[in-house]
């Protein structure tokens with residue numbers, strides 16, 4: 001239910017974070033072509049900092065890879081399968097566990113049908129999308145004949161995403177929350193909320209832990225990122241308390257539909 005988000009970590013910073021996540025017991029790791037850290041994670045696997053058999057690797061194909069870039073007289077573009085192979089090479093592994101379309105880029109339904117083929121060929125354990133709204137999920141269904149297994153979206157107390165959540169629940173799509181603490185100045189705004197601080201105190205937890213609990217208690221997977229060893233450990237430690245219905249409702253009520261995600265920028 002709780003994995004580790006790796007953006008924007010790279011190089012030594014990422015390696016020292018992964019030393020802590022491995023020891024803390026994180027299994028799910030979220031990466032992407034865009035994050036330019038697939039090879040850094042591959043290096044950690046080859047050094048034995050992470051053990052391949054203990055981790056669930058997620059990566060994502062970027063629109064620019066699939067749609068392509070014009071280079072002189074030819075279009076430099078990759079099929080989903082070739083992008084996948086390149087990512088495997090960077091991770092120094094023969095397979096990636098979860099492979100997603102990073103956003104609803106041009107020709108996303110065609111790309112998703114290639115992703116379905118990759119799944120049916122047994123190359124990947126789970127496939128899905130990220131930053132898709134209800135309309136885009138419906139289009140995918142119409143064009144590909146199935147809904148994605150996963151939709152990774154920006155979800156935190158200021159962006160509760162209720163309409164997408166109920167649609168995904170109805171269609172059996174697993175929602176995965178990115179930026180669970182918000183982004184930029186939203187992080188401190190959320191952390192300084194006095195009522196969240198009161199709830200946290202009541203359970204002997206931090207505001208960060210209360211937010212993660214609010215997410216997993218809704219059946220949502222989440223991928224917080226931290227470079228602080230104590231917070232990395234804290235973020236997994238949310239399974240020994242339960243928020244009441246009124247506390248869940250209170251956190252829901254903080255929604256302002258305030259998100260930064262590609263969903264809002266990348267169409």
Ligand SMILES: NC(=O)c1ccc[n+]([C@@H]2O[C@H](COP(=O)([O-])OP(=O)(O)OC[C@H]3O[C@@H](n4cnc5c(N)ncnc54)[C@H](OP(=O)(O)O)[C@@H]3O)[C@@H](O)[C@H]2O)c1
Nearest residue numbers: 005006007030130178179180181182208224225226227228
């Ligand atoms: N699919 C997409 O389009 C997309 C977009 C954005 C992100 N993502 C994925 O989602 C992951 C997480 O999102 P994110 O990195 O944007 O945001 P996030 O995990 O919500 O927030 C990270 C920030 O929260 C702080 N933090 C972490 N744990 C905390 C705690 N327990 N208490 C207080 N502060 C805490 C971190 O600081 P410290 O390091 O100092 O702890 C960092 O500043 C990314 O790493 C990436 O893998 C996906």
